[in-house]
Amino acid sequence: KPLPSIPHNKLTWFLGDIPLLTRMLKERGANTYAFEETAIRHGPVSQVVVGPGAGWASRWLGFGQAIVVLSDSQEIQDVLVNRAHEFDRSKSISFLFSGTIPEGMVVLPTNDKLKHHKRYLQMTMTAPYLARMTPGLVELMQELVDLWTVAAKRLPGSPDVAIDAMDDIRLASIDVIAAIAFGGSFKSVKTSLDFLEATPAAGPSARPEVPKLASDLQDLLDVITEGIMFPAPSLLPFLTRNFNKKWRRAIDSIHGNMRTRLNATRTEYAEAAKDGGKALSEADNVLDMILEREREDMGKGVQALTESEILDELTLFALGGSETTATTMQWAVKFLAKHPAVQHKLHAELLDNLPSLAVSAPSYAELSNETNLPYLTAVVYEVLRCARAAPAVARDAKVDTVILGHPIPKGTQVLMPVGMIQQVESDAFRGRTDEAARSATSKRGGRRWGHWEEGDVLKFNPERWLRADGSFDVNAGPWLAFGYGFRACFGQKLALLELRAFLAMVQFNFFFAALPEEINTWKSVETVTNHPVQCFIRPILWENMQKGSWASTVRG
Ligand code: HEM
Numbered sequence: 001k002p003l004p005s006i007p008h009n010k011l012t013w014f015l016g017d018i019p020l021l022t023r024m025l026k027e028r029g030a031n032t033y034a035f036e037e038t039a040i041r042h043g044p045v046s047q048v049v050v051g052p053g054a055g056w057a058s059r060w061l062g063f064g065q066a067i068v069v070l071s072d073s074q075e076i077q078d079v080l081v082n083r084a085h086e087f088d089r090s091k092s093i094s095f096l097f098s099g100t101i102p103e104g105m106v107v108l109p110t111n112d113k114l115k116h117h118k119r120y121l122q123m124t125m126t127a128p129y130l131a132r133m134t135p136g137l138v139e140l141m142q143e144l145v146d147l148w149t150v151a152a153k154r155l156p157g158s159p160d161v162a163i164d165a166m167d168d169i170r171l172a173s174i175d176v177i178a179a180i181a182f183g184g185s186f187k188s189v190k191t192s193l194d195f196l197e198a199t200p201a202a203g204p205s206a207r208p209e210v211p212k213l214a215s216d217l218q219d220l221l222d223v224i225t226e227g228i229m230f231p232a233p234s235l236l237p238f239l240t241r242n243f244n245k246k247w248r249r250a251i252d253s254i255h256g257n258m259r260t261r262l263n264a265t266r267t268e269y270a271e272a273a274k275d276g277g278k279a280l281s282e283a284d285n286v287l288d289m290i291l292e293r294e295r296e297d298m299g300k301g302v303q304a305l306t307e308s309e310i311l312d313e314l315t316l317f318a319l320g321g322s323e324t325t326a327t328t329m330q331w332a333v334k335f336l337a338k339h340p341a342v343q344h345k346l347h348a349e350l351l352d353n354l355p356s357l358a359v360s361a362p363s364y365a366e367l368s369n370e371t372n373l374p375y376l377t378a379v380v381y382e383v384l385r386c387a388r389a390a391p392a393v394a395r396d397a398k399v400d401t402v403i404l405g406h407p408i409p410k411g412t413q414v415l416m417p418v419g420m421i422q423q424v425e426s427d428a429f430r431g432r433t434d435e436a437a438r439s440a441t442s443k444r445g446g447r448r449w450g451h452w453e454e455g456d457v458l459k460f461n462p463e464r465w466l467r468a469d470g471s472f473d474v475n476a477g478p479w480l481a482f483g484y485g486f487r488a489c490f491g492q493k494l495a496l497l498e499l500r501a502f503l504a505m506v507q508f509n510f511f512f513a514a515l516p517e518e519i520n521t522w523k524s525v526e527t528v529t530n531h532p533v534q535c536f537i538r539p540i541l542w543e544n545m546q547k548g549s550w551a552s553t554v555r556g
Pocket residue numbers: 080089105106107316317320321322324325328389390392393394481482483484486487488489490491492494495
């Protein structure tokens with residue numbers, strides 16, 4: 001049954017909005033568009049009813065819910081930051097992950113255990129620790145640049161043939177997060193590079209078999225993705241752990257690898273301790289950082305993480321940190337290929353302000369300097385805004401409460417379509433006259449987002465994040481890509497670093513030539529994140545750009 005007083009679509013008897021959800025999935029690749037359509041139609045607070053029935057059993061199984069859609073960015077910020085005692089991570093998200101990482105942060109409700117995990121791991125996202133991770137991250141991005149340099153030379157003149165970059169980027173992202181989480185890249189991109197170099201007859205998109213650990217991690221992600229459409233979410237963890245053979249093989253392999261590394265590092269520390277102790281503050285990956293912290297805390301009565309907690313958090317880093325950044329990087333190369341002027345401007349900024357890229361690996365301080373690299377920062381923000389990698393954030397009401405004047409009963413799921421809001425909020429609510437829209441707008445103080453023009457928000461336009469003097473303006477528009485508050489993305493600083501390194505390094509080296517529409521469509525499909533369906537590239541080394549037609553130069 002719909003919640004009283006909250007606007008909704010015309011409901012199909014028994015199934016509620018299920019036909020709309022199904023149609024959106026079929027037509028636009030994701031059922032989250034049903035929430036977005038509903039919000040655009042009905043205003044800042046609306047609801048989507050997922051039938052059938054409303055009995056306790058069907059609700060316990062995840063059927064028969066009215067999901068409230070909150071689509072006002074200021075109100076979302078308020079709910080996530082100031083009203084965290086009323087709203088917590090939604091069970092619908094926890095069910096998806098709890099079979100695989102029952103003690104991982106993303107699954108835990110906001111309780112003492114979660115706070116302990118966050119406190120324990122928060123040093124990994126501080127500047128000194130990110131600085132230590134940077135050389136390894138940059139080295140792996142360089143492997144991707146090297147792979148594309150070799151592949152580009154094999155492209156024929158016809159612009160219809162391009163490199164399929166989807167898996168290259170996905171695997172680069174997996175390699176990076178494996179190196180950062182547990183200290184060893186899976187070497188997927190290196191394996192592809194070695195293969196291309198050793199096989200001169202291979203085409204530009206030919207790649208060898210994916211290394212086992214990388215495909216195991218992908219299997220875990222696939223199992224989680226399959227769970228999204230499962231009709232009884234609360235049964236998912238039990239069914240996954242007890243009956244899913246693919247999942248069992250993959251988790252045993254990933255945990256086995258982590259345990260080996262964990263034990264090896266512990267033995268190394270124990271050996272070093274006999275000779276007076278290994279110097280602290282050397283760790284360049286999360287696993288070592290946790291063990292370093294454990295040693296530092298020894299004897300101080302500080303509670304460490306248990307082995308199963310460590311395994312779950314490292315697995316969460318690998319899962320949460322690979323798919324999201326890969327998707328964003330895939331969209332990034334598509335946007336660049338479509339916008340040559342952006343590429344020229346970004347390349348010019350890198351030549352002027354980060355010329356060391358030509359001779360040495362950039363440091364954390366150089367890469368993260370927003371003042372020195374305002375356009376790079378603007379491109380990163382604009383890619384995140386337009387990519388909608390994480391299209392929605394969800395919370396459950398812990399108490400009976402009220403949002404923008406609407407009563408919300410305890411247990412109701414509140415879905416916030418953050419991807420959409422970053423793109424269309426200013427347009428969707430302009431000119432609306434109903435009470436809810438008026439109150440949302442007045443709460444915002446009638447604010448228009450920066451200098452964003454009506455009808456312009458759907459365009460990819462990094463300039464929207466710049467002030468007149470060219471400096472970066474974080475407040476230019478709604479910024480929700482990582483959520484807000486205590487449960488916001490734990491890895492956002494790492495994600496931003498990775499995206500900056502990726503964009504700086506690939507754009508410093510390559511110009512991405514325009515592609516025919518057939519191989520650069522804007523269709524997307526939603527798994528855990530919102531993926532492009534296609535991701536092709538035709539990279540040209542900048543030094544070859546001067547020499548005339550790119551078709552002859554990529555071959556040379
Ligand atoms: C472009 C890349 C990324 C995007 C767009 C993204 C987005 C998000 C979003 C929207 C949330 C949910 C926030 C909420 O519910 O309020 C989240 C949570 C989370 N993310 Fe990310 N993320 C990215 C990269 C990463 C990386 C690299 C890591 C690696 C550590 C990571 C780890 C996490 C964790 C652990 C949580 C759960 C935090 C909690 O439950 O308190 N994410 N992310």
